[in-house]
Amino acid sequence: MxxxxxxxxxxxxxxxxxxSESVYEKIVKDIAAVYGKEYTRDVRLKVLGTPEEDTARIAVTEMGLPISPEEFLIIFKEKVHEELQNxxxxxxxxxxxxxxxxxxxxxxxxxxxxxxxxxxxxxxxxxxxxxxxxxxxxxxxxxxxxxxxxxxxxxxxxxxxxxxxxxxxxxxxxxxxxxxxxxxxxxxxxxxxxxxxxxxxxxxxxxxxxxxxxxxxxxxxxxxxxx
Structure with missing residues (x-):
């Protein structure tokens, strides 16, 4: 080329x-685990690099989480704040x-x-x-x-x-x-x-x-x- x-x-x-990607991965994995779901490699690759709202929508839809993307985003943002300080x-x-x-x-x-x-x-x-x-x-x-x-x-x-x-x-x-x-x-x-x-x-x-x-x-x- x-x-x-x-x-x-x-x-x-x-x-x-x-x-920070490993931290994001852990955060989504932890949220998924609460609902007995698994954050697979396929879903991770779809989420990688997307803005927060898309991350929430893709994660909820692809893993069939029993919460809305809005609810996912609230939990996600709290965890980001705790875990991505440094x-x-x-x-x-x-x-x-x-x-x-x-x-x-x-x-x-x-x-x-x-x-x-x-x-x-x-x-x-x-x-x-x-x-x-x-x-x-x-x-x-x-x-x-x-x-x-x-x-x-x-x-x-x-x-x-x-x-x-x-x-x-x-x-x-x-x-x-x-x-x-x-x-x-x-x-x-x-x-x-x-x-x-x-x-x-x-x-x-x-x-x-x-x-x-x-x-x-x-x-x-x-x-x-x-x-």
């Missing part, structure tokens, strides 16, 4: 910059963000998280998150009508850079198949750093698949190489 030169980089947050950064995240910042490459975050959840998860990593030009929170941003895998969040994120780059000038870094689909639908290239449970089929759409952010070579996309 031909890699095209880009000027701007958009990062996903959960599972890419911060290790997630760790993913391998290579800090180094890559700093590299782009130092080389004056415009960077932003497009996360399906709600604003309050994003603030909670990033509060102890402000040294890194303050380097981004802006952060778009899909669950609470009025401009993001449809969550990933729709392209809305990536188009909104691109339009908020001061120089308004064309989508083709933006590179998206993602871990979730839903995010990759959204980025491609937005007309952007997508580098995927998936968890091991994301199977081959779900990696196909990505422009490039990597084991970790440590393996990312910016020069492949016409960006300044690491020192």
């Amino acid at each position: 031909m890699l095209k030169k880009v000027t701007h980089v958009i990062f996903d947050m959960d599972g890419l910059l911060i290790e 997630p760790v950064l993913m391998p290579g995240a800090k180094e890559l963000v700093r590299h782009f910042y130092k080389n004056e490459i415009p960077i932003a975050v497009a996360t399906s998280s709600a604003q309050d959840a994003m603030e909670l998860k990033t509060k102890n990593h402000q040294d890194i998150f303050k380097l981004f030009q802006h952060i778009v929170c899909g669950s609470t941003d009025p401009e993001v009508k449809n969550g990933k895998p729709a392209p809305d969040i990536f188009l909104a994120c691109a339009s908020r850079f001061p120089d308004k780059p064309h989508p083709s000038q933006c590179l998206v870094l993602e871990d979730a198949p839903n995010g990759v689909r959204g980025a491609i639908a937005a007309g952007m290239q997508a580098v995927m750093v998936p968890s091991s449970e994301v199977g081959k089929e779900l990696r196909k759409q990505a422009t490039l698949v990597l084991q970790s952010l440590n393996d990312f070579k910016p020069e492949l996309f016409g960006l300044p190489a690491r020192e």
Whole structure:
């Protein structure tokens, strides 16, 4: 596949910059267990990368939980607040963000998280998150009508850079198949750093698949190489 030169980089947050997906998995698993249901791999992959309302709807429907998505969301948000106070950064995240910042490459975050959840998860990593030009929170941003895998969040994120780059000038870094689909639908290239449970089929759409952010070579996309 031909890699095209880009000027701007958009990062996903959960599972890419911060290790929060395992916590989310535990939260949904715990809610399901209360009702004697199992949170299977298939359902997890459908949920991965979606905004909170979609997460609730998919979880309730797919697992046949005897509660409404609204009720699910109340329990879910409480647990997020308890358990996501201090997630760790993913391998290579800090180094890559700093590299782009130092080389004056415009960077932003497009996360399906709600604003309050994003603030909670990033509060102890402000040294890194303050380097981004802006952060778009899909669950609470009025401009993001449809969550990933729709392209809305990536188009909104691109339009908020001061120089308004064309989508083709933006590179998206993602871990979730839903995010990759959204980025491609937005007309952007997508580098995927998936968890091991994301199977081959779900990696196909990505422009490039990597084991970790440590393996990312910016020069492949016409960006300044690491020192």
